[in-house]
Amino acid sequence: MTWLIPVVVVVVLIALAAWYGLVVLREYERGVVFRAGRLRPVYEPGLRFLIPLVDRMERVDLRVVTLTIPPQEVITKDNVPARVNAVVLFRVTDPSSAIMAVENYAVATSQIAQTTLRSLLGRADLDTLLAHREDLNADLRAIIESQTRAWGVEVRVVEIKDVEIPESMQRAMAREAEAERERRAKVINARGELQASEELRQAAEELSKSPASLQLRYLQTLLELGADQNSTVVFPLPVDIITPFLQAARGAGGR
Template identity: 55%
Template sequence: MPWNFAWFGLIAIIFVLLILLNAAIYIFREYERCVVFTLGRFSGVRGPGLVLLVPAIQQLVRVDLRTVVLEVPTQDVISRDNVSVRVNAVVYFRVVDPKKAIVEVANFFNATSQLSQTMLRSVLGKHQLDDMLAEREKLNLAIQQALDAQTDSWGIKVSNVEIKQVDLTESMIRAIARQAEAERERRAKVIHAEGELQASEKLYQAAHVLAQEPQAILLRYLETLTVIGADKNTTVVFPLPMDLLSSFLGDRKKAP
């Protein structure tokens, strides 16, 4: 009978040791770290690999070091030119200092999410609607730098921010369409006016050259008549400029 109690006690001791050993051994992957607290005080960051802790004396908090993709919910933003738009974005961040991420902020993921929403409205509100539509890369960089400056004290590195979509109201879409149409008409008129200016300059140069020799004007006149006369179905009557003929006949009389 005493042997039975001895075996029972030995089995109980082995069972307790296995439980303590299971509570003391932890294995962390390459992308994981553990923040260790000894009697409530921070005592270091360990991992990856095998980590041994003293049960009931030391506690740990797992931290994932991989990049996190954070979807920023759609935010109502009023631009600098008083246009109301709805904007959503994606934020890419990761933990670079596990100690700060656990000690300095209660929930770094939720804190980064809330800060991203606030920063998105704050930065975009300083720019006009045209900047939101045409200069997204510049705005992405501005939001990323503003976020990174705030999350640095939390041990968080914001690597990238991408504005996904900018939604406009129907009235604003129609207004932008009218503006684009007016801009196209303006460009067409400017191009037409520039063409007229270039043509007038060329005509002025041609007239200046022809004015040097009256015979050249007559030849140009006759050439125009030849071109018009090539169309057999058209009859055109042109008055013959006498000043051209007089200059031409005057030169013939002077000839021997």
Template identity: 55%
Template sequence: MPITIVTIAALVLALVFSMFRILREYERGVIFMLGRFWKVKGPGLIIVIPFIQQMVRVDLRIVVMDVPSQDVISQDNVSVKVNAVLYFRVIDSERAIIQVEDYYSATSQLAQTTLRSVLGKHDLDEMLSERDKLNNDIQELLDSQTDAWGIKVSNVEIKHVDLDESMIRSIAKQAEAERVRRAKVIHAEGEMQASEKLAEAYKVLASQPGSIQLRYLQTLTDIAGEQNSTIVFPVPMDLIKPMLDAIGGKSQQS
């Protein structure tokens, strides 16, 4: 008889202690009474009546989910592999438990399909150069669809866009051709600016006849400083014409 009383007392104490649950600051408890939703409790010490009430813990912290690499065919028919990272958290514990069986798995599958559908509407150049815009489009679409589950998608970041070796070589050739084109354009613009400056210099020199002679002398000085043994320098007739006229006048006088 004493053993039976001790056993009953131990069972009662165990039952009483099992009623108390402790939830951390970032946790909430969704309570069901006889299978029907009752309320959301926490954080702190809460009481759950055994056999009558059941509790499901929900974590409210931000979840970092790695979206597996997806095979995507871009709008310009280029096959690429894209993976991303997803940041989301539960903002409504009741809907996260009642409206969807497994909100983590559901969000993961939805992120994969959304990533393929959104990127498939863009060209490869847009995937490589406009990641911020694509991230925002994916985040807004996911957030609108997971709102019914009590899930808030705060951010989506595309991590890698993997290309085939042949496509990498094609992009490298395209980039090289673009650099050559820019170099030719810059060279042509430089020639245009140089011709404009030469035309302005000619106008200034032409306004003063003596300035052309001084410029020739300056050029001879520059060439002589290079220690050349032989200097071939064209002399225009306009430059020596005054000298020839002076010599011809002296010959006539004599």
């Protein structure tokens, strides 16, 4: 029975080694292993074995991570205070660099995104911030990724979500928009009057070429006014038509 004790000890040690040494990596995970402090090749998905008390593994998720940037107080180029928040989508492309090059790649990416957001929006005016978000999003992504590329982190998308400005500025922008709409309405009205006067001038020139056309226009106007029986029509009569009658009346009165 003396040989049974070593066998039991060996079995127990093997069981403990299997319990603490066997790990399962999912398809979207990679394992960065340090053996006695030295970096080992990256472990692929599947069942892997770690030497207890010698190996230490860091799991790295390769899925896209959604990072919400908290609201940042910024002052635009035209000295307008605003609160801006954004969202960043990134993923790890190099697990070894993500562990070796930076202490915590998620926190570091968040801090870089916040500082870049404040810095870039501080160089843009309010109109650019409100009307040209796509250009700002592209610039933010390029600047952030230039910093995170060395960490093995790829920035997929950067989107500015909300822009909050003071109520006084909102009222001023509303007044400005209303004034702009009124200006456009006046310009359109003036252009319409100009076109109408041009058309009337051309019509008058055409009618002046033929007196009979002018008389027909008079008759057409009377026909249009006669549709309403309650209206009183004042018809302008040309002087050259009634002149012979006036002369005849004066001649009869002289006799």
